[in-house]
Amino acid sequence: MRSAYTVEAVRHAEAQLMARLPEGALMQRAAAGLAAACARVLGRVYGARVVLLVGSGANGGDALFAGARLARRGAGVTAVPLAPGRTHPAGLAALLKAGGAVAEDPFDALAGADLVVDGITGIGGHGGLRPDAVPLARAARGSNAVVVAVDLPSGVEADTGEVPGEALRADLTVTFGTHKPALLVDPAREYAGAVHLVDIGLGGELPSVPALEALQHADVARMLPLPAAESDKYRRGVVGVVAGSARYPGAAVLAVAGALRGGAGAVRYVGPGAAAVIARFPECLVSTGRPGEAGRVQSWVVGPGIGEMREGVREVLASDVPVLVDADGLRLLEASEVRDRTAPTLLTPHAGEAAALLGCAREEVEAGRLAAARELAARYGATVLLKGSTTLVAAPDGGRSPVRVNPMGTPWLATAGSGDVLSGLAGSLLAAGLGARDAGSAAAYLHGLAARLASARGVPLTAQEVAAALPAAWRGVRDPHGDEPPEPDRP
Numbered sequence: 001m002r003s004a005y006t007v008e009a010v011r012h013a014e015a016q017l018m019a020r021l022p023e024g025a026l027m028q029r030a031a032a033g034l035a036a037a038c039a040r041v042l043g044r045v046y047g048a049r050v051v052l053l054v055g056s057g058a059n060g061g062d063a064l065f066a067g068a069r070l071a072r073r074g075a076g077v078t079a080v081p082l083a084p085g086r087t088h089p090a091g092l093a094a095l096l097k098a099g100g101a102v103a104e105d106p107f108d109a110l111a112g113a114d115l116v117v118d119g120i121t122g123i124g125g126h127g128g129l130r131p132d133a134v135p136l137a138r139a140a141r142g143s144n145a146v147v148v149a150v151d152l153p154s155g156v157e158a159d160t161g162e163v164p165g166e167a168l169r170a171d172l173t174v175t176f177g178t179h180k181p182a183l184l185v186d187p188a189r190e191y192a193g194a195v196h197l198v199d200i201g202l203g204g205e206l207p208s209v210p211a212l213e214a215l216q217h218a219d220v221a222r223m224l225p226l227p228a229a230e231s232d233k234y235r236r237g238v239v240g241v242v243a244g245s246a247r248y249p250g251a252a253v254l255a256v257a258g259a260l261r262g263g264a265g266a267v268r269y270v271g272p273g274a275a276a277v278i279a280r281f282p283e284c285l286v287s288t289g290r291p292g293e294a295g296r297v298q299s300w301v302v303g304p305g306i307g308e309m310r311e312g313v314r315e316v317l318a319s320d321v322p323v324l325v326d327a328d329g330l331r332l333l334e335a336s337e338v339r340d341r342t343a344p345t346l347l348t349p350h351a352g353e354a355a356a357l358l359g360c361a362r363e364e365v366e367a368g369r370l371a372a373a374r375e376l377a378a379r380y381g382a383t384v385l386l387k388g389s390t391t392l393v394a395a396p397d398g399g400r401s402p403v404r405v406n407p408m409g410t411p412w413l414a415t416a417g418s419g420d421v422l423s424g425l426a427g428s429l430l431a432a433g434l435g436a437r438d439a440g441s442a443a444a445y446l447h448g449l450a451a452r453l454a455s456a457r458g459v460p461l462t463a464q465e466v467a468a469a470l471p472a473a474w475r476g477v478r479d480p481h482g483d484e485p486p487e488p489d490r491p
Protein backbone atom coordinates (compact mmCIF):
# COMPACT_ATOMS: atom_id res chain seq x y z
CA MET A 1 0.00 0.00 0.00
CA ARG A 2 1.33 3.43 -0.85
CA SER A 3 0.00 6.26 1.25
CA ALA A 4 -0.19 10.04 1.15
CA TYR A 5 -0.45 12.45 4.07
CA THR A 6 -1.73 15.99 4.29
CA VAL A 7 0.56 18.98 4.82
CA GLU A 8 -0.64 19.27 8.40
CA ALA A 9 0.34 15.68 9.18
CA VAL A 10 3.70 16.07 7.42
CA ARG A 11 4.53 19.25 9.29
CA HIS A 12 3.59 17.73 12.60
CA ALA A 13 5.71 14.63 11.93
CA GLU A 14 8.64 16.77 10.77
CA ALA A 15 8.48 18.84 13.93
CA GLN A 16 8.56 15.71 16.10
CA LEU A 17 11.51 14.34 14.22
CA MET A 18 13.39 17.64 14.06
CA ALA A 19 13.16 18.01 17.81
CA ARG A 20 15.34 14.93 18.16
CA LEU A 21 17.86 15.72 15.44
CA PRO A 22 20.64 18.30 15.11
CA GLU A 23 19.55 21.49 13.40
CA GLY A 24 19.38 21.18 9.62
CA ALA A 25 19.76 17.38 9.65
CA LEU A 26 16.41 16.75 8.03
CA MET A 27 17.07 19.15 5.20
CA GLN A 28 20.45 17.47 4.63
CA ARG A 29 18.71 14.10 4.33
CA ALA A 30 16.32 15.57 1.80
CA ALA A 31 19.12 17.29 -0.12
CA ALA A 32 21.22 14.13 -0.20
CA GLY A 33 18.32 12.13 -1.66
CA LEU A 34 17.56 14.87 -4.14
CA ALA A 35 21.18 15.18 -5.28
CA ALA A 36 21.46 11.41 -5.71
CA ALA A 37 18.31 11.36 -7.84
CA CYS A 38 19.61 14.26 -9.97
CA ALA A 39 22.93 12.45 -10.42
CA ARG A 40 21.08 9.34 -11.64
CA VAL A 41 19.13 11.43 -14.14
CA LEU A 42 22.28 13.15 -15.40
CA GLY A 43 24.33 9.98 -15.63
CA ARG A 44 27.54 12.05 -15.61
CA VAL A 45 27.60 14.83 -13.03
CA TYR A 46 31.02 16.26 -13.85
CA GLY A 47 30.59 19.09 -16.33
CA ALA A 48 26.78 18.99 -16.29
CA ARG A 49 24.96 22.35 -16.29
CA VAL A 50 22.41 22.53 -13.49
CA VAL A 51 20.05 25.45 -12.81
CA LEU A 52 18.22 25.79 -9.51
CA LEU A 53 14.93 27.71 -9.40
CA VAL A 54 14.85 28.83 -5.78
CA GLY A 55 11.77 30.11 -3.95
CA SER A 56 11.67 31.75 -0.54
CA GLY A 57 11.03 28.68 1.61
CA ALA A 58 12.64 25.44 2.70
CA ASN A 59 11.85 23.92 -0.69
CA GLY A 60 14.42 26.33 -2.12
CA GLY A 61 16.77 25.35 0.71
CA ASP A 62 16.58 21.70 -0.37
CA ALA A 63 17.40 22.74 -3.94
CA LEU A 64 20.40 24.83 -2.83
CA PHE A 65 21.93 22.14 -0.61
CA ALA A 66 21.42 19.53 -3.34
CA GLY A 67 23.00 21.97 -5.81
CA ALA A 68 26.00 22.31 -3.50
CA ARG A 69 26.42 18.53 -3.50
CA LEU A 70 26.31 18.43 -7.30
CA ALA A 71 28.75 21.35 -7.55
CA ARG A 72 31.22 19.46 -5.34
CA ARG A 73 31.04 16.61 -7.84
CA GLY A 74 31.99 18.93 -10.68
CA ALA A 75 28.63 20.14 -12.03
CA GLY A 76 28.31 23.78 -13.07
CA VAL A 77 25.49 24.91 -10.78
CA THR A 78 23.76 28.28 -10.90
CA ALA A 79 20.89 29.46 -8.76
CA VAL A 80 17.99 31.65 -9.83
CA PRO A 81 16.52 33.17 -6.65
CA LEU A 82 12.89 34.16 -7.15
CA ALA A 83 12.73 36.21 -3.98
CA PRO A 84 16.33 37.46 -3.73
CA GLY A 85 16.10 38.96 -0.25
CA ARG A 86 14.48 35.80 1.16
CA THR A 87 16.63 33.01 -0.21
CA HIS A 88 17.51 30.25 2.30
CA PRO A 89 20.72 31.79 3.69
CA ALA A 90 22.55 28.61 4.74
CA GLY A 91 21.63 26.91 1.49
CA LEU A 92 22.91 29.78 -0.60
CA ALA A 93 26.13 29.96 1.41
CA ALA A 94 26.67 26.22 0.91
CA LEU A 95 26.16 26.53 -2.83
CA LEU A 96 28.60 29.43 -3.17
CA LYS A 97 31.17 27.66 -1.00
CA ALA A 98 30.92 24.57 -3.20
CA GLY A 99 31.71 26.65 -6.29
CA GLY A 100 28.18 27.38 -7.45
CA ALA A 101 26.99 30.85 -8.40
CA VAL A 102 23.93 33.03 -8.74
CA ALA A 103 22.93 33.11 -12.43
CA GLU A 104 23.68 36.42 -14.14
CA ASP A 105 21.04 35.95 -16.79
CA PRO A 106 18.44 33.40 -15.68
CA PHE A 107 17.05 32.89 -19.20
CA ASP A 108 20.53 32.25 -20.65
CA ALA A 109 21.24 29.79 -17.86
CA LEU A 110 17.96 27.94 -18.45
CA ALA A 111 18.49 27.81 -22.21
CA GLY A 112 21.79 25.99 -21.73
CA ALA A 113 20.82 23.74 -18.82
CA ASP A 114 20.99 19.95 -18.76
CA LEU A 115 18.92 19.78 -15.60
CA VAL A 116 16.61 22.25 -13.87
CA VAL A 117 15.78 21.76 -10.19
CA ASP A 118 12.38 23.20 -9.31
CA GLY A 119 12.66 24.47 -5.75
CA ILE A 120 10.12 27.28 -6.06
CA THR A 121 7.50 25.90 -3.69
CA GLY A 122 6.77 22.60 -1.96
CA ILE A 123 4.12 21.90 0.64
CA GLY A 124 3.96 25.61 1.51
CA GLY A 125 2.87 26.73 -1.97
CA HIS A 126 -0.61 28.07 -2.64
CA GLY A 127 -2.43 29.77 -5.48
CA GLY A 128 -0.36 28.58 -8.44
CA LEU A 129 2.91 30.04 -9.68
CA ARG A 130 3.27 33.76 -9.06
CA PRO A 131 3.45 35.93 -12.21
CA ASP A 132 7.22 36.47 -11.91
CA ALA A 133 7.83 32.71 -11.79
CA VAL A 134 5.74 31.95 -14.86
CA PRO A 135 8.24 33.05 -17.57
CA LEU A 136 11.04 31.16 -15.80
CA ALA A 137 8.91 28.04 -15.56
CA ARG A 138 8.07 28.31 -19.24
CA ALA A 139 11.72 28.82 -20.16
CA ALA A 140 12.66 25.74 -18.13
CA ARG A 141 10.00 23.68 -19.84
CA GLY A 142 10.94 25.07 -23.25
CA SER A 143 14.61 24.13 -22.86
CA ASN A 144 16.10 20.69 -23.43
CA ALA A 145 16.73 20.26 -19.73
CA VAL A 146 15.25 17.52 -17.58
CA VAL A 147 13.09 19.15 -14.91
CA VAL A 148 13.29 17.64 -11.41
CA ALA A 149 10.75 18.97 -8.91
CA VAL A 150 11.66 19.16 -5.24
CA ASP A 151 8.96 17.51 -3.09
CA LEU A 152 6.13 18.68 -5.36
CA PRO A 153 5.87 20.35 -8.77
CA SER A 154 5.60 24.05 -7.95
CA GLY A 155 2.14 25.51 -8.44
CA VAL A 156 0.07 22.52 -7.31
CA GLU A 157 -1.97 22.37 -4.11
CA ALA A 158 -0.42 19.66 -1.95
CA ASP A 159 -3.55 18.51 -0.13
CA THR A 160 -6.10 18.48 -2.93
CA GLY A 161 -4.29 17.85 -6.21
CA GLU A 162 -5.83 21.02 -7.58
CA VAL A 163 -3.88 23.30 -9.93
CA PRO A 164 -5.37 26.76 -9.50
CA GLY A 165 -3.06 28.60 -11.91
CA GLU A 166 0.11 27.77 -13.77
CA ALA A 167 2.37 25.03 -12.50
CA LEU A 168 5.75 23.70 -13.59
CA ARG A 169 5.57 20.32 -15.30
CA ALA A 170 8.34 18.03 -14.06
CA ASP A 171 9.88 14.92 -15.56
CA LEU A 172 10.66 13.59 -12.10
CA THR A 173 9.50 14.61 -8.63
CA VAL A 174 11.69 13.71 -5.67
CA THR A 175 9.44 13.75 -2.63
CA PHE A 176 10.41 13.43 1.02
CA GLY A 177 9.12 11.24 3.82
CA THR A 178 5.75 10.36 2.28
CA HIS A 179 3.68 11.00 -0.82
CA LYS A 180 1.44 14.05 -0.71
CA PRO A 181 -2.13 13.84 -2.14
CA ALA A 182 -1.14 16.01 -5.13
CA LEU A 183 1.28 13.30 -6.26
CA LEU A 184 -1.56 10.81 -6.62
CA VAL A 185 -4.55 12.90 -7.73
CA ASP A 186 -5.08 14.62 -11.08
CA PRO A 187 -4.76 17.28 -12.31
CA ALA A 188 -1.64 17.82 -10.12
CA ARG A 189 -0.38 14.27 -10.60
CA GLU A 190 0.07 14.94 -14.31
CA TYR A 191 2.62 17.65 -13.43
CA ALA A 192 4.77 15.42 -11.24
CA GLY A 193 6.15 13.04 -13.89
CA ALA A 194 7.77 9.99 -12.32
CA VAL A 195 7.76 10.13 -8.52
CA HIS A 196 10.68 9.05 -6.35
CA LEU A 197 10.18 8.84 -2.59
CA VAL A 198 13.20 9.58 -0.38
CA ASP A 199 13.13 8.16 3.14
CA ILE A 200 14.05 10.90 5.63
CA GLY A 201 13.01 8.91 8.67
CA LEU A 202 9.52 10.38 8.92
CA GLY A 203 7.71 7.04 8.87
CA GLY A 204 7.48 6.50 12.63
CA GLU A 205 6.13 10.01 13.23
CA LEU A 206 3.22 9.88 10.79
CA PRO A 207 -0.29 9.05 12.05
CA SER A 208 -1.60 5.55 11.42
CA VAL A 209 -4.37 6.69 9.05
CA PRO A 210 -3.20 8.52 5.92
CA ALA A 211 -5.36 10.87 3.85
CA LEU A 212 -5.08 8.68 0.78
CA GLU A 213 -3.89 5.23 -0.04
CA ALA A 214 -3.12 3.48 -3.32
CA LEU A 215 -3.32 -0.28 -3.57
CA GLN A 216 -0.53 -2.40 -4.97
CA HIS A 217 -0.60 -5.96 -6.35
CA ALA A 218 -0.23 -7.66 -2.98
CA ASP A 219 -3.02 -5.59 -1.40
CA VAL A 220 -5.44 -6.53 -4.16
CA ALA A 221 -4.36 -10.17 -4.04
CA ARG A 222 -5.25 -10.30 -0.34
CA MET A 223 -8.75 -8.97 -1.05
CA LEU A 224 -9.70 -11.26 -3.91
CA PRO A 225 -12.34 -13.84 -3.05
CA LEU A 226 -11.06 -17.38 -3.54
CA PRO A 227 -13.34 -20.41 -3.36
CA ALA A 228 -12.75 -22.68 -0.40
CA ALA A 229 -12.73 -26.47 -0.83
CA GLU A 230 -16.38 -26.73 0.18
CA SER A 231 -17.67 -23.68 -1.67
CA ASP A 232 -20.69 -23.90 -3.87
CA LYS A 233 -21.95 -21.33 -6.31
CA TYR A 234 -24.40 -19.80 -3.85
CA ARG A 235 -21.85 -19.51 -1.08
CA ARG A 236 -19.51 -17.76 -3.51
CA GLY A 237 -22.25 -15.18 -4.00
CA VAL A 238 -24.77 -14.37 -6.70
CA VAL A 239 -24.68 -10.96 -8.34
CA GLY A 240 -27.79 -9.54 -9.97
CA VAL A 241 -27.34 -7.23 -12.94
CA VAL A 242 -30.01 -4.77 -14.06
CA ALA A 243 -28.61 -3.19 -17.20
CA GLY A 244 -29.32 -2.51 -20.84
CA SER A 245 -32.43 -1.47 -22.72
CA ALA A 246 -33.78 -1.62 -26.24
CA ARG A 247 -31.71 1.48 -26.92
CA TYR A 248 -28.50 0.25 -25.23
CA PRO A 249 -28.51 -3.55 -25.44
CA GLY A 250 -24.70 -3.69 -25.34
CA ALA A 251 -24.52 -2.33 -21.78
CA ALA A 252 -26.22 -5.51 -20.53
CA VAL A 253 -23.65 -7.73 -22.23
CA LEU A 254 -20.69 -5.68 -21.02
CA ALA A 255 -21.84 -5.44 -17.41
CA VAL A 256 -22.41 -9.21 -17.36
CA ALA A 257 -18.99 -9.75 -18.95
CA GLY A 258 -17.42 -7.86 -16.03
CA ALA A 259 -19.59 -9.61 -13.45
CA LEU A 260 -18.65 -13.07 -14.72
CA ARG A 261 -14.99 -12.32 -14.02
CA GLY A 262 -15.37 -10.88 -10.54
CA GLY A 263 -15.42 -14.01 -8.41
CA ALA A 264 -19.13 -14.40 -7.67
CA GLY A 265 -20.48 -17.95 -8.11
CA ALA A 266 -23.29 -16.91 -10.43
CA VAL A 267 -24.52 -13.91 -12.38
CA ARG A 268 -28.23 -13.29 -12.65
CA TYR A 269 -29.28 -10.85 -15.37
CA VAL A 270 -32.68 -9.16 -15.22
CA GLY A 271 -33.96 -6.93 -17.99
CA PRO A 272 -34.76 -6.45 -21.64
CA GLY A 273 -31.31 -7.56 -22.81
CA ALA A 274 -31.84 -11.17 -21.68
CA ALA A 275 -31.74 -12.61 -25.20
CA ALA A 276 -28.53 -10.80 -26.11
CA VAL A 277 -26.92 -11.77 -22.81
CA ILE A 278 -27.79 -15.46 -23.05
CA ALA A 279 -26.61 -15.60 -26.67
CA ARG A 280 -23.21 -14.28 -25.61
CA PHE A 281 -22.96 -15.87 -22.14
CA PRO A 282 -24.87 -19.15 -21.73
CA GLU A 283 -23.47 -19.37 -18.18
CA CYS A 284 -25.60 -16.39 -17.09
CA LEU A 285 -29.03 -16.89 -15.45
CA VAL A 286 -31.46 -14.54 -17.20
CA SER A 287 -34.97 -13.26 -16.73
CA THR A 288 -37.01 -10.48 -18.27
CA GLY A 289 -39.26 -9.63 -15.33
CA ARG A 290 -38.65 -7.33 -12.38
CA PRO A 291 -35.60 -7.45 -10.12
CA GLY A 292 -37.78 -8.16 -7.08
CA GLU A 293 -39.06 -11.38 -8.72
CA ALA A 294 -35.71 -12.67 -9.96
CA GLY A 295 -34.66 -14.70 -6.93
CA ARG A 296 -32.14 -14.13 -4.16
CA VAL A 297 -28.89 -12.33 -4.90
CA GLN A 298 -26.08 -11.16 -2.60
CA SER A 299 -25.60 -7.87 -4.46
CA TRP A 300 -27.15 -5.82 -7.22
CA VAL A 301 -25.66 -3.77 -10.03
CA VAL A 302 -28.15 -1.35 -11.50
CA GLY A 303 -27.91 1.31 -14.12
CA PRO A 304 -25.68 0.78 -17.16
CA GLY A 305 -27.76 1.57 -20.24
CA ILE A 306 -31.14 1.17 -18.52
CA GLY A 307 -32.58 4.32 -20.08
CA GLU A 308 -35.64 5.33 -18.06
CA MET A 309 -36.18 2.17 -16.00
CA ARG A 310 -36.90 4.08 -12.81
CA GLU A 311 -38.83 1.21 -11.19
CA GLY A 312 -35.84 -1.10 -11.44
CA VAL A 313 -33.65 1.37 -9.58
CA ARG A 314 -36.25 1.88 -6.87
CA GLU A 315 -36.77 -1.85 -6.35
CA VAL A 316 -33.09 -2.62 -6.15
CA LEU A 317 -32.40 0.23 -3.73
CA ALA A 318 -35.22 -1.06 -1.53
CA SER A 319 -33.41 -4.41 -1.15
CA ASP A 320 -31.31 -5.30 1.89
CA VAL A 321 -28.17 -6.38 -0.03
CA PRO A 322 -25.23 -4.24 -1.22
CA VAL A 323 -26.11 -2.25 -4.34
CA LEU A 324 -23.90 -0.63 -6.97
CA VAL A 325 -25.54 2.19 -8.93
CA ASP A 326 -23.94 3.33 -12.18
CA ALA A 327 -24.71 5.43 -15.26
CA ASP A 328 -28.47 5.95 -15.92
CA GLY A 329 -29.19 4.60 -12.46
CA LEU A 330 -27.44 7.62 -10.94
CA ARG A 331 -29.78 9.93 -12.83
CA LEU A 332 -32.89 8.04 -11.75
CA LEU A 333 -32.21 7.59 -8.03
CA GLU A 334 -33.60 9.72 -5.22
CA ALA A 335 -31.01 10.75 -2.63
CA SER A 336 -33.26 9.57 0.22
CA GLU A 337 -33.52 6.08 -1.32
CA VAL A 338 -29.75 5.80 -0.91
CA ARG A 339 -29.44 7.51 2.46
CA ASP A 340 -32.15 5.34 4.01
CA ARG A 341 -30.54 2.04 3.04
CA THR A 342 -29.18 -0.26 5.70
CA ALA A 343 -26.92 -2.30 3.40
CA PRO A 344 -23.91 -0.64 1.69
CA THR A 345 -24.33 1.36 -1.52
CA LEU A 346 -21.57 2.00 -4.03
CA LEU A 347 -22.14 4.85 -6.50
CA THR A 348 -19.84 4.86 -9.55
CA PRO A 349 -20.19 8.17 -11.40
CA HIS A 350 -17.80 9.67 -13.94
CA ALA A 351 -17.13 13.39 -13.60
CA GLY A 352 -20.24 14.38 -15.58
CA GLU A 353 -22.53 12.17 -13.53
CA ALA A 354 -20.91 13.34 -10.30
CA ALA A 355 -21.49 16.95 -11.35
CA ALA A 356 -25.17 16.23 -11.98
CA LEU A 357 -25.49 14.63 -8.52
CA LEU A 358 -23.75 17.57 -6.88
CA GLY A 359 -25.49 20.22 -8.95
CA CYS A 360 -22.26 21.78 -10.22
CA ALA A 361 -20.30 21.92 -13.49
CA ARG A 362 -18.30 18.96 -14.74
CA GLU A 363 -15.18 21.14 -14.81
CA GLU A 364 -15.53 21.76 -11.09
CA VAL A 365 -15.50 18.05 -10.40
CA GLU A 366 -12.50 17.52 -12.67
CA ALA A 367 -10.58 20.36 -11.01
CA GLY A 368 -11.37 19.15 -7.50
CA ARG A 369 -11.82 15.38 -7.66
CA LEU A 370 -10.97 14.65 -4.07
CA ALA A 371 -13.41 17.20 -2.70
CA ALA A 372 -16.13 16.01 -5.07
CA ALA A 373 -15.75 12.34 -4.09
CA ARG A 374 -15.78 13.18 -0.38
CA GLU A 375 -18.75 15.50 -0.71
CA LEU A 376 -20.80 12.96 -2.65
CA ALA A 377 -20.03 10.23 -0.12
CA ALA A 378 -21.15 12.49 2.70
CA ARG A 379 -24.31 13.71 0.97
CA TYR A 380 -25.52 10.27 -0.09
CA GLY A 381 -24.21 8.23 2.83
CA ALA A 382 -22.70 5.92 0.22
CA THR A 383 -19.28 4.82 -0.91
CA VAL A 384 -18.41 6.75 -4.05
CA LEU A 385 -16.14 5.57 -6.83
CA LEU A 386 -15.40 8.61 -8.98
CA LYS A 387 -14.11 7.43 -12.37
CA GLY A 388 -11.68 9.15 -14.68
CA SER A 389 -7.98 9.75 -15.13
CA THR A 390 -7.67 9.46 -11.34
CA THR A 391 -10.27 7.10 -9.97
CA LEU A 392 -11.02 7.73 -6.30
CA VAL A 393 -13.03 5.68 -3.83
CA ALA A 394 -14.36 7.55 -0.80
CA ALA A 395 -16.32 6.02 2.06
CA PRO A 396 -19.12 7.86 3.90
CA ASP A 397 -17.30 7.90 7.23
CA GLY A 398 -16.28 11.53 7.42
CA GLY A 399 -12.63 10.87 6.57
CA ARG A 400 -11.99 8.11 9.12
CA SER A 401 -10.79 5.78 6.38
CA PRO A 402 -8.34 6.97 3.73
CA VAL A 403 -9.67 7.73 0.27
CA ARG A 404 -8.38 5.08 -2.11
CA VAL A 405 -6.69 6.29 -5.29
CA ASN A 406 -6.43 3.87 -8.17
CA PRO A 407 -2.87 3.89 -9.46
CA MET A 408 -3.57 1.38 -12.21
CA GLY A 409 -5.05 2.28 -15.55
CA THR A 410 -4.43 3.86 -18.90
CA PRO A 411 -6.09 6.63 -20.89
CA TRP A 412 -6.94 3.92 -23.46
CA LEU A 413 -9.70 3.01 -20.99
CA ALA A 414 -11.57 6.11 -22.08
CA THR A 415 -13.60 3.99 -24.49
CA ALA A 416 -17.34 3.44 -24.65
CA GLY A 417 -18.60 0.64 -22.45
CA SER A 418 -15.53 0.18 -20.27
CA GLY A 419 -17.46 1.64 -17.33
CA ASP A 420 -20.14 -1.05 -17.76
CA VAL A 421 -17.48 -3.73 -17.38
CA LEU A 422 -16.22 -2.03 -14.23
CA SER A 423 -19.67 -1.92 -12.65
CA GLY A 424 -20.27 -5.62 -13.28
CA LEU A 425 -16.86 -6.48 -11.90
CA ALA A 426 -17.26 -4.40 -8.74
CA GLY A 427 -20.78 -5.76 -8.18
CA SER A 428 -19.45 -9.29 -8.42
CA LEU A 429 -16.83 -8.54 -5.76
CA LEU A 430 -19.61 -7.14 -3.56
CA ALA A 431 -21.58 -10.37 -3.98
CA ALA A 432 -18.49 -12.35 -3.05
CA GLY A 433 -18.40 -10.50 0.27
CA LEU A 434 -16.04 -7.57 -0.11
CA GLY A 435 -17.01 -4.28 1.53
CA ALA A 436 -17.92 -1.40 -0.77
CA ARG A 437 -14.56 0.39 -0.46
CA ASP A 438 -12.57 -2.77 -1.11
CA ALA A 439 -14.86 -3.94 -3.92
CA GLY A 440 -14.66 -0.57 -5.67
CA SER A 441 -10.93 -0.12 -5.33
CA ALA A 442 -10.01 -3.73 -6.14
CA ALA A 443 -12.30 -3.61 -9.18
CA ALA A 444 -10.78 -0.35 -10.40
CA TYR A 445 -7.32 -1.84 -9.97
CA LEU A 446 -8.07 -5.09 -11.85
CA HIS A 447 -9.93 -3.16 -14.55
CA GLY A 448 -6.99 -0.77 -14.97
CA LEU A 449 -4.48 -3.61 -15.04
CA ALA A 450 -6.57 -5.56 -17.55
CA ALA A 451 -6.68 -2.45 -19.74
CA ARG A 452 -2.91 -2.01 -19.52
CA LEU A 453 -2.40 -5.62 -20.52
CA ALA A 454 -4.89 -5.35 -23.39
CA SER A 455 -3.41 -2.09 -24.69
CA ALA A 456 0.24 -3.09 -24.20
CA ARG A 457 2.64 -1.29 -26.50
CA GLY A 458 0.00 1.25 -27.35
CA VAL A 459 -2.99 -0.29 -29.11
CA PRO A 460 -6.57 0.91 -28.79
CA LEU A 461 -8.76 -1.38 -26.77
CA THR A 462 -12.44 -2.16 -26.62
CA ALA A 463 -14.54 -2.69 -23.51
CA GLN A 464 -14.92 -6.39 -24.40
CA GLU A 465 -11.14 -6.74 -24.52
CA VAL A 466 -10.87 -5.22 -21.06
CA ALA A 467 -13.31 -7.85 -19.77
CA ALA A 468 -11.44 -10.61 -21.58
CA ALA A 469 -8.15 -9.53 -19.98
CA LEU A 470 -9.55 -9.65 -16.43
CA PRO A 471 -8.40 -13.27 -15.78
CA ALA A 472 -4.86 -12.24 -16.76
CA ALA A 473 -5.14 -9.30 -14.36
CA TRP A 474 -6.20 -11.64 -11.51
CA ARG A 475 -3.25 -13.88 -12.35
CA GLY A 476 -0.98 -10.85 -12.44
CA VAL A 477 -1.86 -9.52 -9.00
CA ARG A 478 -1.70 -13.01 -7.46
CA ASP A 479 1.75 -13.77 -8.90
CA PRO A 480 4.11 -13.26 -5.95
CA HIS A 481 6.95 -12.55 -8.34
CA GLY A 482 4.85 -10.40 -10.64
CA ASP A 483 6.04 -6.85 -10.82
CA GLU A 484 3.61 -4.09 -11.43
CA PRO A 485 3.62 -3.28 -15.12
CA PRO A 486 5.40 -0.10 -16.18
CA GLU A 487 3.53 3.16 -16.55
CA PRO A 488 1.01 2.93 -19.36
CA ASP A 489 1.87 3.90 -22.90
CA ARG A 490 0.41 7.30 -23.64
CA PRO A 491 -1.70 7.49 -26.77
Ligand SMILES: NC(=O)C1=CN([C@@H]2O[C@H](COP(=O)(O)OP(=O)(O)OC[C@H]3O[C@@H](n4cnc5c(N)ncnc54)[C@H](O)[C@@H]3O)[C@@H](O)[C@H]2O)[C@@H](O)CC1
Pocket (backbone or CB within 6 Å): 014, 018, 026, 027, 030, 031, 055, 056, 057, 058, 059, 060, 062, 120, 121, 122, 123, 124, 125, 126, 127, 128, 129, 130, 133, 150, 151, 152, 155, 176, 200
Ligand atom coordinates in the same frame (compact mmCIF):
# COMPACT_ATOMS: atom_id res chain seq x y z
N1 LIG B 1 10.51 21.15 7.49
C1 LIG B 1 11.59 20.43 7.23
O1 LIG B 1 12.44 20.17 8.05
C2 LIG B 1 11.80 19.91 5.92
C3 LIG B 1 11.22 20.55 4.85
N2 LIG B 1 11.50 20.17 3.63
C4 LIG B 1 11.16 21.02 2.51
O2 LIG B 1 10.46 22.16 2.94
C5 LIG B 1 9.33 22.37 2.13
C6 LIG B 1 8.34 23.20 2.85
O3 LIG B 1 8.99 24.42 3.16
P1 LIG B 1 8.21 25.73 3.51
O4 LIG B 1 7.29 25.49 4.60
O5 LIG B 1 9.25 26.78 3.71
O6 LIG B 1 7.36 26.02 2.25
P2 LIG B 1 7.75 26.18 0.70
O7 LIG B 1 9.20 26.22 0.50
O8 LIG B 1 6.95 25.18 -0.02
O9 LIG B 1 7.13 27.58 0.31
C7 LIG B 1 6.85 28.58 1.26
C8 LIG B 1 7.31 29.91 0.75
O10 LIG B 1 6.86 30.15 -0.56
C9 LIG B 1 6.05 31.30 -0.60
N3 LIG B 1 4.96 30.99 -1.51
C10 LIG B 1 3.79 30.37 -1.23
N4 LIG B 1 3.07 30.21 -2.34
C11 LIG B 1 3.81 30.70 -3.35
C12 LIG B 1 3.61 30.81 -4.74
N5 LIG B 1 2.49 30.37 -5.28
N6 LIG B 1 4.60 31.33 -5.48
C13 LIG B 1 5.74 31.76 -4.91
N7 LIG B 1 5.97 31.72 -3.61
C14 LIG B 1 5.02 31.18 -2.83
C15 LIG B 1 5.63 31.60 0.80
O11 LIG B 1 5.50 32.97 0.96
C16 LIG B 1 6.77 31.03 1.61
O12 LIG B 1 7.78 31.96 1.80
C17 LIG B 1 8.92 20.99 1.74
O13 LIG B 1 8.11 20.97 0.62
C18 LIG B 1 10.27 20.34 1.53
O14 LIG B 1 10.75 20.62 0.23
C19 LIG B 1 12.56 19.18 3.43
O15 LIG B 1 13.76 19.89 3.51
C20 LIG B 1 12.52 18.13 4.45
C21 LIG B 1 12.65 18.71 5.78
Ligand SMILES: Nc1ncnc2c1ncn2[C@@H]1O[C@H](COP(=O)(O)OP(=O)(O)O)[C@@H](O)[C@H]1O
Pocket (backbone or CB within 6 Å): 327, 350, 386, 387, 388, 389, 390, 391, 409, 410, 411, 412, 413, 414, 415, 416, 417, 418, 419, 420, 421, 422, 447
Ligand atom coordinates in the same frame (compact mmCIF):
# COMPACT_ATOMS: atom_id res chain seq x y z
N1 LIG C 1 -8.06 9.50 -19.02
C1 LIG C 1 -8.31 8.34 -18.40
N2 LIG C 1 -7.31 7.63 -17.83
C2 LIG C 1 -7.57 6.45 -17.21
N3 LIG C 1 -8.80 5.90 -17.12
C3 LIG C 1 -9.82 6.54 -17.66
C4 LIG C 1 -9.64 7.80 -18.33
N4 LIG C 1 -10.85 8.20 -18.77
C5 LIG C 1 -11.73 7.25 -18.40
N5 LIG C 1 -11.12 6.25 -17.73
C6 LIG C 1 -11.76 5.05 -17.16
O1 LIG C 1 -12.54 4.44 -18.17
C7 LIG C 1 -13.79 3.98 -17.66
C8 LIG C 1 -14.90 4.73 -18.40
O2 LIG C 1 -16.11 4.58 -17.77
P1 LIG C 1 -17.38 5.47 -18.15
O3 LIG C 1 -16.99 6.91 -18.12
O4 LIG C 1 -18.48 5.03 -17.30
O5 LIG C 1 -17.63 5.11 -19.66
P2 LIG C 1 -18.82 4.26 -20.31
O6 LIG C 1 -20.08 4.79 -19.76
O7 LIG C 1 -18.69 4.48 -21.78
O8 LIG C 1 -18.59 2.85 -19.96
C9 LIG C 1 -13.72 4.23 -16.17
O9 LIG C 1 -13.22 3.08 -15.53
C10 LIG C 1 -12.73 5.37 -16.06
O10 LIG C 1 -12.09 5.42 -14.81
Ligand SMILES: [K+]
Pocket (backbone or CB within 6 Å): 059, 118, 119, 120, 121, 122, 149, 150, 151, 152, 153, 154
Ligand atom coordinates in the same frame (compact mmCIF):
# COMPACT_ATOMS: atom_id res chain seq x y z
K1 LIG D 1 9.01 22.32 -6.03
